[in-house]
Amino acid sequence: MIKSLRNQLVVALGLLVSAVGLLQGISSYHLCRTGMDALLDMRLEQVATRMRDGFAEGIPQNPARGTQDDRDVVVVVWKPDEATPFRTTDPSLRFPRDATAGFGSYQVNDESWRVFTRQDPTMTIQVAQRNAVRRELTREAATQTLWPIVVLLPLVWIAVALVVSRSLRRLKRLGAKVQGIDTANLEPLPTSGVPAEIAPFIHSINTMIERLAQSIESERKFIADAAHELRTPLTALQLQADNLAPHIAPGNQERFRELRRGIGRAGSLITQLLRMARADAPMGATPLTQVNIATVVTSAVADVLPIALQRGLDIGAEEMVEAHVRAVETDIGMAVKNVVSNAVRYTPDGGTIDLRMRRERDMVWVDVVDTGPGIAETLLPRVFDRFFRANPDIEGSGLGLSIVKAIAQRYGGDVSLRNRDDGRSGIVASIGFPVEESGVATEANAATATA
Ligand SMILES: Nc1ncnc2c1ncn2[C@@H]1O[C@H](COP(=O)(O)OP(=O)(O)OP(=O)(O)O)[C@@H](O)[C@H]1O
């Protein structure tokens, strides 16, 4: 069973054309043989006519044996009342003299002959040819008619394959587009230039994309609204806790601190939820600007510098590249900061965090390399899932990397996390964005900011 539509069409059309070619070949072979037979008969008849017109006298009276080629026609001319032929081109052959006029087949000297007999009042003329020779001649001629088909059939298969491939190329392109559909790319498929047979299919996919986009958008709106609504009571809670702080008895201080930490965690979760809803939202009216990635990296380092200093972390940005990305600056800043803050959060005190930039074709990448514990390989594929935390002992909402991914995809970029492969434990988190070409500048080694 052939699964590929292309192969099915090529085989079906190829077999069809081959069958037609074969039938055509067989019929032309037989037609040619019949035509050739008629032609050879006509020749026998014409020779007989020439003999009657006086050519018979031209035949030598006693031709030497063996002067005739096997393929030649044999002519025997009888005069009435004569026992031996008046003329013959081969005296060893005797065809029945009383043969009926016209064509007939006779066995003479152990060979089969096709004989044309002409009975005239003044002479009987017999013109004969070996049936074996006739068969050979007709077969040769008929075989010649098969050559064009033999040569053309492979060419027809190639042509069928090319035509089918060409017709299906558009389908293949559409397939690639359908495959490219995901929640980050919910553009409807183009309908112009689509073959009529596929148009309803594309229409259904587009309707589905539209519904999917609507449901994703309503989910995003719900998250944004819920987070927004939760912020007010949480702020009130925070305020009440602040007011209560001076009145908490010393014995309850620890439990009260735990309560405030809980309120703080809920606050962070709400902030992250709002950021995620914003990162997932369609491009708003905020104008895009030329964002200098080196500046964003330096600013991300500066943001975490106080806490890094406090925890004895050595954080540095080196190998800086001058590259610009067309985006909303806060989005790019948020993405880079999330990755840097992960490195700070998950690297034990006294560790090292290096930030490096690199250009790869039309992308600019920021690599954040830490000396933390890394992530189990089995958990790595899940780090971009919402609320996923590989290490539940360390506080976090599990949304940071989902936000980073949404921002990267929004600008046609990408983000990846992998364990270090230089023998040390730690993570290499890479975030990349397409470079705006007008912003391409020369590589510059910026100053290393080291804590
Ligand atoms: N540099 C890192 N080293 C070790 N583990 C990491 C690193 N970065 C991320 N992780 C793991 O991946 C998980 C997901 O990270 P993510 O940033 O999405 O969430 P989070 O840091 O837990 O919370 P949030 O960033 O929303 O405050 C983390 O919980 C952590 O276990």
Ligand SMILES: [Mg+2]
């Ligand atoms: Mg995080």
